[in-house]
Amino acid sequence: MVKVCQSTIIDAPVDEVWAILRDFNGHDRWHPAIAFSEIEGGEPVDAVGSVRHFRLNDGGELREQLLALSDKDRRLSYCLLEAPLPLMGYVASLRLKPVTDGNATFWEWRSEFQPPAHRRDELVRLVTEGIYQAGFAAVRNLLRRRSVGSPVETRPPHAMVGPTPLASMPRAVSMAAPGQAATTRAIVVERYGGPEELQFKEIGLPPPAPNEVRIRHTVIGVNFIDVYCRTGFFDLLQPPGVPGMEAAGIIEAVGSAVSGFSIGDRVAYACPPVGAYSERRNMAPELLVHLSDDIADEIAAAGLLKGVSASFLLHDVHAVKPGDIVLIHAAAGGIGQLLVQWARHLGATVIATVSSDDKARVVERLGAHHVIVYSRENFADAVMRLTGGRGADVAYDAVGNDTFAGSLAALAVRGHLVSFGQASGPIGNWDIGRFASKSLTISRPNYGHYTDTPEKLAPHVARFFQALRQGVVRVEAPTRYTLANAADAHRDLESRRTTGALVLLPKP
C-alpha cells in the first residue's frame, strides 16, 4: 500500500473553496485532466454512495463513488470503482481547514492504493502531480478568474439591477419578530455557499410601499442565475437575502401610488431585484406583466425569463434569418429548448449539442436538424463535418468554459459567438487578435440591458406569448419542487441531469 498526501494553501475563504469541491460532479469544471463528468442514475451530487462517471481528456473513462461527505468538517472521501490504470484499492479523501489570520484555506488531498510494483513510482507521480498538484493549481486559477477576471464577468449585477427603487430591495431580511403583523415563508441565504445554504424560514413582510404591490406567488421559476446568486458569483443577492428572479402570482395588495394593477390580477415577472423564492413579496410594478387567461401560471413562471431571453438572443443580439446555420449548446436545458424550437421556426438549420443520449432524444423531438452528444464526439469537428467545412453562422453558448474554444472553432467566416452564460465556469481571458482569422464577432449580452425598462421588455414579452399561443414554442411541463425543497432543485439543476425548466410551488 502506498500513501500519497499533498497539501497547499489557497488564497480564498474556506467556504468558497468548499462550495467548489463539495460538488462531486463539478470536477470537470475545474480539473484540467477531466473532459466530462456525470452522476449515474440521477443521484444528487452530494449523496453518499453516488457514482460519478467521467472521461479524461485523453479518452480514458473512470467511475468513482462518494464514500463520505461532511459539510461540518469540510471533508469528503471517495474510492475508484473503474479506471484505465491499475490504481488498485484507491481510496482518497480531501479536507479543508480555514486559516484564520488571512482568510485563506488549507487543502489536504490524500490517498492510499496498491499499485503493481513495477509501476509504483510512475503511478505515485501521476497521482501526486497529475491529479493533486494540478488540481490545486486549477482551483487557484478558477478563483483568480472569478475575482480579477473581466469586471463584466463578475459584476454584471450593477448593470442588471434595473430602475427598481431601492426601497423594495430585500437586502436586509428582517426576521419575523413577535408582535409583527405580517410574515411570509421564504428561502433565505444567510451566507454564500452550496445548496444547503437555502434555508426555509419565516420572515417579516411589511405592507407594500405607496409605489409597490404585494404579490402572492403561485409558481416560482428556477434559473441558473439563482445558483450564481447563491454562491456569490453574482452579487445580486447580499446575504441575508431571498434569491429568485422569476415568478407568477396574484396581486393581493396595491400601494396608494400604483395605477394599472388591481387586487386579484394575475401577473408574472422575470427581473431583479431578487426575492422570488417566497410565498409573498412586495415589488415595484414597472416590470410586472399581466397574464392573459390562455397563459397558465406554471408556463409563465417556467418560461418568462427564458422566453424573453430567447426572444432578444434570436432577434436583437443576432437576427436569425432563413438559411442560417445556428449552433445551440445545452439544447435540452430550459432556454436551450426554446432556442431550438424558435430558431427552427425562423428558418434556420439547427445544430444542437447535449451531454447524453436521453437529452439528444428530447432535442430531436423539438425539431433540431442535427444533435451532437458532446461527451462522445468533438462538437467543433462535427459541426464542420455537418456543414461541409463551412461552420455555423451563429453559436449560442451558455456553457462557457467547456465550450468557448470549440464554439470559436465551429464558426463560419464572419460567424457570431453569443456567449450568454457560464454554467461550466467563466471563459477566462482571450486574445481578440485571433478572432481575425475568421473575422468573428463576439457578444456578451446582459439580461438587464435588454429588459430593464417597460419599453425594452414589452416587445419581448409580447413576442414570447405570441409564440406560445401560435405553438411556435412549447414549454414542457416543468419539474416541480415545493418551495421548502429549493435546495433539491438547485442540486438537480447543477448536476446537469435535468431537462427543461424547474419550478418551486409555495404551499397554498
Next chain:
Amino acid sequence: MTKVYVSSVIPAPAAEVWKLVRNFNALPSWAPFVAECRIEQNAQADQIGCIRNFTLKDGGRIRERLLALSDYDLSCSYAILESPMAVENYIATLSLTPITDGNLTLAEWQAEFDCAPDREAALMHQIGHGVFQTALTALKHRFGR
C-alpha cells in the same frame, strides 16, 4: 461549551516547528506574553500528566496539565488547572500539519471551555486573539525569512 479556533501558516517545515512547540516547558522562548515557566515536581516536559506553571508578563499565573502529546500527529493537548480567566473545563489542542506545497506548516490551536454567558464573547476574543493568534504570529516571525 464555547469553542475557539485559530490557525496560521508558519513558514518552516512542520518537523522544525514541532521541535520547538513540543517542549511543554518552552513557552517563554516563543510566546511573547509569557515571562517564565517551570515543570512542577521535576517531571519531564514530554511526560503525559506533567504540569507547567508559568507567569505572564502582566503578572498572572497559570497552571496547565499535559493531557496528550503525539510525535506522530504533531499535536499536544492540555487542560487549565488554575488561571485568572474564570474558565472551567478548559481543554486546548495545538497541532501542526505539513503543507507539502512549499514545505510550510499549518498550525492550529483550538480550545473548548465553559464560562459565565456574559463573559463568553470577551473570553473568546482574549483566548483566540490575545493568546493563540498572538502566539502563532510570534511563531511565524520566529521562522520568518
